[in-house]
Amino acid sequence: MTVRQVLADCGATDTLAVQISGPSGICLAEAEFDRKIAFEDLPTAGAFMIFDETRDMFEVARNFAHFFAHESCGFCTPCRVGTTLVRNIMDKIAKNHGSPYDINELFKLHRLMQGASHCGLGNSACNPMFDTLNKFRPAYERRLMSLNYEPAFDLDAALSQARQMTGRDDAAAHFDEHPENEAEA
Amino acid sequence: MNATTTFHLDGEEIPFTPGQTIIQAAKAAGAYIPHLCWHPDFQANGSCKLCTVKVNGRFGSSCTMEAQAGMVVENRTAELDDKRRTLLQMFFVEGNHFCPSCEKSGDCALQATAYELKMMSPHFDMFYPDRAVDASHPDILLDFNRCIMCSLCVSASRDVDGKNVFYMGGRGILGRRVHINSESGMLGDTDFAATDRAASICPVGVILKKRKGFAVPIGERTYDLAPISAPDKETTP
Amino acid sequence: MNAPMNATPAPVKKLRVATTSLAGCFGCHMSILDIDERIIKLLELIEFDRSPLTDIKTCGPCDLGLIEGGLCNAENVHVLREFRRNCKVLVAVGACAINGGLPAQRNHLDLRDILEEVYQTEVGLSHGGIPNDPELPLPLNKVHPIHEVVKVDYFLPGCPPSADAIWKLLTDLLAGRTPNLGHGLLHYD
Numbered sequence: 328m329t330v331r332q333v334l335a336d337c338g339a340t341d342t343l344a345v346q347i348s349g350p351s352g353i354c355l356a357e358a359e360f361d362r363k364i365a366f367e368d369l370p371t372a373g374a375f376m377i378f379d380e381t382r383d384m385f386e387v388a389r390n391f392a393h394f395f396a397h398e399s400c401g402f403c404t405p406c407r408v409g410t411t412l413v414r415n416i417m418d419k420i421a422k423n424h425g426s427p428y429d430i431n432e433l434f435k436l437h438r439l440m441q442g443a444s445h446c447g448l449g450n451s452a453c454n455p456m457f458d459t460l461n462k463f464r465p466a467y468e469r470r471l472m473s474l475n476y477e478p479a480f481d482l483d484a485a486l487s488q489a490r491q492m493t494g495r496d497d498a499a500a501h502f503d504e505h506p507e508n509e510a511e512a
Numbered sequence: 513m514n515a516t517t518t519f520h521l522d523g524e525e526i527p528f529t530p531g532q533t534i535i536q537a538a539k540a541a542g543a544y545i546p547h548l549c550w551h552p553d554f555q556a557n558g559s560c561k562l563c564t565v566k567v568n569g570r571f572g573s574s575c576t577m578e579a580q581a582g583m584v585v586e587n588r589t590a591e592l593d594d595k596r597r598t599l600l601q602m603f604f605v606e607g608n609h610f611c612p613s614c615e616k617s618g619d620c621a622l623q624a625t626a627y628e629l630k631m632m633s634p635h636f637d638m639f640y641p642d643r644a645v646d647a648s649h650p651d652i653l654l655d656f657n658r659c660i661m662c663s664l665c666v667s668a669s670r671d672v673d674g675k676n677v678f679y680m681g682g683r684g685i686l687g688r689r690v691h692i693n694s695e696s697g698m699l700g701d702t703d704f705a706a707t708d709r710a711a712s713i714c715p716v717g718v719i720l721k722k723r724k725g726f727a728v729p730i731g732e733r734t735y736d737l738a739p740i741s742a743p744d745k746e747t748t749p
Numbered sequence: 750m751n752a753p754m755n756a757t758p759a760p761v762k763k764l765r766v767a768t769t770s771l772a773g774c775f776g777c778h779m780s781i782l783d784i785d786e787r788i789i790k791l792l793e794l795i796e797f798d799r800s801p802l803t804d805i806k807t808c809g810p811c812d813l814g815l816i817e818g819g820l821c822n823a824e825n826v827h828v829l830r831e832f833r834r835n836c837k838v839l840v841a842v843g844a845c846a847i848n849g850g851l852p853a854q855r856n857h858l859d860l861r862d863i864l865e866e867v868y869q870t871e872v873g874l875s876h877g878g879i880p881n882d883p884e885l886p887l888p889l890n891k892v893h894p895i896h897e898v899v900k901v902d903y904f905l906p907g908c909p910p911s912a913d914a915i916w917k918l919l920t921d922l923l924a925g926r927t928p929n930l931g932h933g934l935l936h937y938d
Contacts, residue, residue: 401661401688403559408602411685412636428900439598442571443561479637479897485889486823488860493881500887502826604848611937612844612851612908618938627935633847633904637897640849640856730938739932 330369331360339377344384344463346376350391351451354384354458385466388459389417395452406449409440413453419479420470426477430460430467517581521545522588526579534574534585535563544741545587546596546625548603548715549662550575554671557663562596562625597629604634606685608641608657609716615725616717618733622660623716624740639685646692648700651722658717659690665719666690669710677704690718764812764923767798767836771825772852772892773818775801776909777843781815783912794923811836813922816901819845820893821852824886833899840918841901844908844937846894853892860890903928906937 334342345355347364348371355362355369362368378387396414401407413436416429437453444450460467482502490500518525519534521543528537535545539552549560556575563574566586574585586592603609603622611617646654661680669677677699681691694701705711706721713719730736770778778801784791799808808814814836820826833839844850855863868879895901905918905928914934921928 397684399684401682401684404561404599404602404661407661407685407688408606411606411639412602415637435598439595443564443595443599445558445561445573476900478899480893482826482898485891485893486887488890489864489887492861492864492879493887495881495883495887497883499823499883502823610844610848610850610854614938623937626937627932630930630935632906632935633841633896633901634894635896638848638853638894640853640891642857736933 328364329361330355330364333364333375334360334377337377339379341380342377343380343382344378344387344459346378346387346455347374348372349374349376350394351447351454354455354462356462383466384459384463385420385470388455389421391455392417392452395448398448399452400448403443403445403449405440405443406445406452409436409444409449410452412436413456417456419477420467422481423470423472424477424481425467425471426473426475427471428476430471433457433460519579519581519583519585521585528579532579534565534567534577534579537579538574538587542743543587544743545574546593546628546741547575548621548625548660549664551664551667551713551715554664554667557667560660560662561599564592564595566592593629597626597631598635600626600629600631601633601635603660604631605636605638606641607639607659608643614658614717615720616658616714618728618730618736620717620735621715621740622658624735627735628739628741641686643689646699648696648698649702649704650700651706652699652704652711653720653722654692654699655718655720656689660716661688661690662715663690664713664715665710668713669704669708672709675703675708675710677702677708677710763793764795765798765810766795766800766813766815767808767811767832768800768802768815769808769817769828769832770801771816771818771828771846771895772821773843773845773850775817777815777817777907778802780907780909780912781915784916785912787916791919795919808832808835812838814839815842816840816846816895817842819849819852820889820895820898822886822888826889826898829895829899838902838922839899840903840905841895842905842915843910844906847896847904847906849892849894850908853894856891860888864888905930906935908938911936 330345342357347353347355347369352374353369364371378384392414396410399406399410413433416432419425420429433453433456437457440449440453486500490496518527521538524543526537526541526543533556535547535550538545545563545565547560547563549557550563558573558576561573564571565574567577568584611623617623643656645656663680666678666680669675676693679691679693682688691697692699692702711719711721768778797803798811799805808831814832816829816832816839820829841847845852849856864879869876905914907914911934914930917930917934918928
């Protein structure tokens with residue numbers, strides 16, 4: 328039975344993506360809906376999640392990233408730290424502070440965690456990012472701040488406590504979002 | 513102990529006795545596989561993943577995989593050392609590792625392994641976690657800021673000292689840590705002694721003897737003299 | 750200590766180098782001076798732009814920027830960005846630039862508590878109120894290493910990195926080699 332048949336049988340319309348076998352499984356875009364539910368092609372473990380076109384696959388992946396960071400038992404290094412790093416990068420991109428550098432970091436962490444982790448959780452924890460980056464990349468790209476390197480944190484917000492305590496709100500008490508506009512002196 | 517067979521480690525033939533793990537056989541033959549949570553005197557823990565090698569093309573922890581005749585093991589390849597460097601960077605961002613102010617600097621296996629793998633920066637964004645120190649014991653200070661969850665102190669206190677002073681507990685990046693087996697959770701309320709094996713097993717600067725800091729001048733410390741990969745270097749005392 | 754560098758005379762264009770100390774102690778700059786007489790050889794190959802050594806206050810287009818110290822206030826961020834805009838290659842020099850170092854020890858305290866204690870409540874201090882002159886740069890909530898704000902090309906750890914390590918980095922870069930510090934030169938303390 329194909330994925331398309333399952334979707335038709337359950338009356339799904341305007342389907343954007345299908346996540347098979349849970350967060351650590353595989354995420355399919357429309358082009359792959361003719362693949363078959365079978366041990367040799369798409370083993371399901373009983374889970375079949377349907378996302379229609381109103382859904383944002385970046386947010387779906389980010390939710391899964393939070394799930395894995397929460398579920399990691401913490402025994403082995405790549406999973407304990409890696410799932411947290413992945414979650415932090417996804418949150419950074421969600422706050423429109425990401426850059427292509429951060430996307431490369433996700434791929435790098437995927438390559439490490441898949442292979443070096445102690446159990447299946449760490450080995451597959453980056454699958455949702457890997458699949459959605461390959462199949463729904465624009466969902467990431469439209470959130471990127473720029474094509475250049477971006478700070479790890481919100482610079483202007485990092486002055487918030489000092490502003491509060493000094494009562495200042497002048498220009499020098501804020502950061503320009505676009506440093507290239509800064510005067511050269 | 514009769515070495516019956518061999519396997520290949522980076523092209524070198526390594527003899528082993530049945531039941532030996534890859535890292536045990538490599539160590540006996542003087543070959544260095546980077547590691548942090550493994551110690552020859554204790555059962556393998558398999559958590560740090562520094563000793564990850566490629567066995568017949570597949571990743572595996574050399575501290576837990578038994579050697580098999582004829583297996584082909586990749587160790588110090590660019591690919592594996594690159595992964596190890598990333599694992600080290602993970603340690604350096606998840607804890608608070610400020611070498612200039614650490615008594616263990618120069619004798620620290622984490623630091624020396626990072627030198628060996630030429631780790632130039634922590635690369636990732638720092639976590640700066642809040643972790644309390646435990647100074648309740650008269651002779652020993654515990655600075656958990658530097659803990660790498662190797663659980664060697666757990667093994668040493670349980671298997672050698674017979675005291676079970678430490679145990680690993682909690683889950684995930686925030687929860688997992690070394691706990692102290694006393695009602696208060698403080699080391700001062702245990703029968704831990706500075707002469708315990710566990711008092712000198714820590715590969716990093718968590719378990720420190722009070723009034724002994726910075727005793728050896730810079731230039732003469734363990735890993736000032738030779739890198740951790742040198743054949744005569746041991747992980748920890 | 751013989752440097753693997755042949756000082757070829759004249760026509761070679763000198764490399765323009767800028768240096769600065771952000772939230773650091775200038776110890777890394779002292780270590781640069783510790784290359785001793787080798788600085789004469791170095792000056793045949795490089796010229797300094799903005800640096801505490803020249804007292805030039807702003808950074809012009811440079812081949813190489815050396816940054817000591819981490820980021821603890823708004824001015825540190827502005828200077829770092831000025832260096833990144835102007836320097837083709839940026840090097841984080843020393844523990845503070847690389848992981849926040851000693852100034853980052855305040856990261857376990859809330860900045861509001863620190864300001865309150867230092868300027869308002871602690872006995873024996875001035876109680877002059879929290880300074881709010883616009884001339885003063887505001888401190889960041891937390892101290893950060895510089896790679897969290899701009900892309901950094903090379904890292905030279907150490908507190909401070911030794912003069913020999915600095916010399917090795919500079920001569921490697923000048924010779925077109927990827928800097929490679931061996932045992933004894935690469936250290937974090």
